[in-house]
Amino acid sequence: MMSTTLVFGATGELGQSLCQRLLESGAEVVAFVRPASEYAVLEKKGATVVFGDAMRREQVDAAFKRFGRGCRVISTLSGSVGGGVWVDDLGNRNVIDAAKQAQTERLLLITAIGCGEMSPFRSPQAIAAFGPMVDAKTRAEDYLRSNEGPFTIIRPGGLRNEPATGKGILCTDPEVHGYIHRDDLAALTLCCMGDHQTIGGVYAAVDRDLARCVNPLHPVQLSC
DSSP states (O other): OOOOEEEESTTSHHHHHHHHHHHHTTOOEEEEEOTTSOOHHHHHHTOEEEEOOTTOHHHHHHHIIIIITTOEEEEOOOOEEETTEEIIIIIHHHHHHHHHHTTOSEEEEEOOTTSGGGGGGOOHHHHHHHHHHHHHHHHHHHHHHTSOSSEEEEEEOEEEOSOOOSOEEEEOOTTOEEEEEHHHHHHHHHHHHTOGGGTTOEEEEEEGGGEEOSSOOOOOOOOO
16 A cells, blocks of 8 residues: 555646546545635545645645655646746745655656756747746756655656557657657556656656657656
């Protein structure tokens, strides 16, 4: 049985898929949600719901003080609050700081293809559509990587809602692009959580059949 997993961004489609899989695995799931969000389905499935705003550090701290010491953490946080301020950046920084203080067992940060060293390989179309958001996610990645701790960063390609294909892969090639189904991404995320060899790793996540890369793909071999 897994230890408690604290999920930020739990009411999004990916967050719900993660919570579902965690609960099915026997994990205790704590979903950090905004009071105005659609959280009832998470409670019905057995998750413990904690209300708060990730942009408010004291509210994130309160969740960790209640559940966080020694737990596992997954953040899928994303969104703009206006004025060039992104939850992808500042919200995740609050989670990163609180996780470090609580000495969490693992922290998995879900960002996006195009972050970090992948930035030079973004298309003009991708920059026009998602540039500021991806830049905000990169800042969160950089902040996490500058902190000591058992982290893993996963950068999914474009997310699709169709049923899982079972063909989701992780790779480290900065030139890879493509798509992945949300449920396959959830499966890969939980696999990483259980594989200590992924600690400190930064991976792109794509569907093997929906990936594009100028180089041969070399999927990361996971233990799950």
